[in-house]
Amino acid sequence: MARVVVDVMLKPEILDPQGQAVANALPRLGISDVSSVRIGRRIEIEFTGAADPERVREIADKLLANPVIEDFVIQEVDEPAAVPAGDPS
Amino acid sequence: MARVVVDVMLKPEILDPQGQAVANALPRLGISDVSSVRIGRRIEIEFTGAADPERVREIADKLLANPVIEDFVIQEVDEPAAVPAGDPS
Numbered sequence: 001m002a003r004v005v006v007d008v009m010l011k012p013e014i015l016d017p018q019g020q021a022v023a024n025a026l027p028r029l030g031i032s033d034v035s036s037v038r039i040g041r042r043i044e045i046e047f048t049g050a051a052d053p054e055r056v057r058e059i060a061d062k063l064l065a066n067p068v069i070e071d072f073v074i075q076e077v078d079e080p081a082a083v084p085a086g087d088p089s
Numbered sequence: 090m091a092r093v094v095v096d097v098m099l100k101p102e103i104l105d106p107q108g109q110a111v112a113n114a115l116p117r118l119g120i121s122d123v124s125s126v127r128i129g130r131r132i133e134i135e136f137t138g139a140a141d142p143e144r145v146r147e148i149a150d151k152l153l154a155n156p157v158i159e160d161f162v163i164q165e166v167d168e169p170a171a172v173p174a175g176d177p178s
Contacts, residue, residue: 001124007131022132022152029151031144033137035090042096042131043111048122055120062118063111 002051003077008065009040040070044077051076091140092166097154098129129159133166140165 010016019037026034043064045056056074065072099105108126115123132153134145145163154161 009131009133019132025152026148029147031148034134034148035137036133036135038133040131040133042098042129043108044098044125044127044129045123046125048124058118059115059120059123063114 002047002049004045004047004051004056005075005077006043006045006056006060006064006072007040007075008043008060008070008072009038011069011071014069091136091138093134093136093140093145094164094166095132095134095145095149095153095161096129096164097132097149097159097161098127100158100160103158 016038019039022039023034023037026032026037041064043060045051045059053074053076060072060074061067105127108128111128112123112126115121115126130153132149134140134148142163142165149161149163150156
């Protein structure tokens with residue numbers, strides 16, 4: 001079972017209003033040393049068998065990212081999904 | 090100048106309809122060996138100076154993630170933002 005992570009971010013030259021909104025909200029939290037915030041998507045894909053990099057590329061290109069305004073990076077992650085330490089509630 | 094990446098994902102027990110929609114679309118692309126797709130957010134924060142991990146934690150907790158349904162992971166990235174190879178168009 002293979003796990004692949006695809007990070008999709010807006011290209012650097014594309015304006016990111018969502019990130020801008022977060023950056024503008026930071027001074028209200030007392031944080032003034034942040035120069036930029038960019039918000040993208042992180043997609044975790046789990047394969048039943050081995051992951052074919054060409055196939056992942058196709059999924060990212062056709063289904064996950066808009067190649068006109070977004071860049072994507074594919075990383076293969078070997079270990080199973082990290083399970084966070086148990087929450088008592 | 091420090092760069093920090095915050096990955097925000099829905100907790101494993103929370104249903105992810107967006108990821109489900111992608112998973113359901115994959116057979117139409119001829120891909121049938123994907124067992125799960127989860128979609129979260131990747132936030133890149135650039136600081137003018139050094140990044141204070143406690144501060145990043147506060148930003149993530151108060152502004153970026155909903156701790157009731159989401160988990161976040163903070164990674165410090167040392168190198169400046171990767172610039173993708175020039176696109177001829």
